Amino acid sequence: MASFILHIGNKNYSSWSFRGWLACRLAGIDFEERLIPLDRPETAAAIAAVSPNKRVPCLEHGSVRVWDTLAIAEYLNELRPDAAMWPESPAARAMARSLAAEMHSGFMGIRNRCPMDIRGSVSVPNPPVEVAADLARLDAAWATARTTFGAAGPYLFGRWTLADVFFAPAASRCRTYGLPLGAAAAAYVEAVLSHADVEAWSAAALKEPWRIPHEDAAEQPF
Ligand SMILES: N[C@@H](CCC(=O)N[C@@H](CS)C(=O)NCC(=O)O)C(=O)O
Numbered sequence: 001m002a003s004f005i006l007h008i009g010n011k012n013y014s015s016w017s018f019r020g021w022l023a024c025r026l027a028g029i030d031f032e033e034r035l036i037p038l039d040r041p042e043t044a045a046a047i048a049a050v051s052p053n054k055r056v057p058c059l060e061h062g063s064v065r066v067w068d069t070l071a072i073a074e075y076l077n078e079l080r081p082d083a084a085m086w087p088e089s090p091a092a093r094a095m096a097r098s099l100a101a102e103m104h105s106g107f108m109g110i111r112n113r114c115p116m117d118i119r120g121s122v123s124v125p126n127p128p129v130e131v132a133a134d135l136a137r138l139d140a141a142w143a144t145a146r147t148t149f150g151a152a153g154p155y156l157f158g159r160w161t162l163a164d165v166f167f168a169p170a171a172s173r174c175r176t177y178g179l180p181l182g183a184a185a186a187a188y189v190e191a192v193l194s195h196a197d198v199e200a201w202s203a204a205a206l207k208e209p210w211r212i213p214h215e216d217a218a219e220q221p222f
Pocket of ligand 1: 009013014015016017038039043044047054055056057067068104
C-alpha cells in the first residue's frame with residue numbers, strides 16, 4: 001500500500017485537486033489517489049471524513065494530514081529535496097513562490113467566470129473585463145519568468161516546477177474557453193498542456209461519467 005494517499009475531487013472540474021496531484025507527481029512519490037465526486041448529496045460528508053477543512057485536495061501521510069495545495073507543495077518539497085520542485089536559485093525560487101501564491105490567492109476573474117471544465121470547448125474571443133484583466137496579468141507574469149529564468153526549456157523557469165503546476169488549471173481554462181493570448185503566452189499554454197502529467201490527468205478527466213452542469217463551460221453566461 002502506498003504510504004501517501006491524495007484525496008481529490010473530479011478530475012474534470014477540481015482545479016485544486018489537479019494542482020495537488022501534479023505536485024505529487026513532481027515530487028516523485030508513490031501515492032494512491034482517492035476521488036470523491038463533487039456536488040452530490042454525499043460529497044460534504046465524504047470530504048469532511050478525510051479533510052480537516054472540508055476541501056480537497058488533502059494529502060494523507062501516516063498520521064499527517066496536509067490540506068490546501070500550497071501546504072501540500074511545501075510539505076512534499078521538504079520531504080523530497082532531490083525532486084527540486086522549486087527552481088534552484090533563491091531569486092528564481094522567490095519569483096516562483098510569488099507566482100504560485102499569486103495564483104493561489106488571486107485571478108478571481110478567470111476563476112469565477114471560467115470554471116475549469118477540461119472536456120468543455122467554447123469560444124470567448126472577447127472575454128469580460130475581469131477575465132481580460134487576469135489574462136493581461138498572466139501574460140505579463142509568464143513573460144517575466146520566461147525571459148528572466150526560462151531560457152533552458154519551455155516552462156516558466158526552464159524545466160517543469162511547482163510554478164507551472166499552479167498555473168496548469170489556468171492553461172486548461174485558456175484552451176477550454178478559447179481565450180485570446182499573445183504568441184508567447186499561447187506557446188507557454190501549449191507547453192503546459194503537452195506535459196505528460198497534464199495529459200494524463202486530462203485524459204482521465206475525459207473519461208469521467210459525472211457532470212456538474214453549472215460548472216460546464218457551455219453553461220457560462222458569455
Ligand atoms: N485553497 C484550497 C482550495 C480547495 C478547494 O476549494 N477545493 C474545492 C474543490 S476544487 C472543494 O473541496 N470543494 C468542496 C465541495 O465542493 O464540496 C486549496 O488550495 O487546496
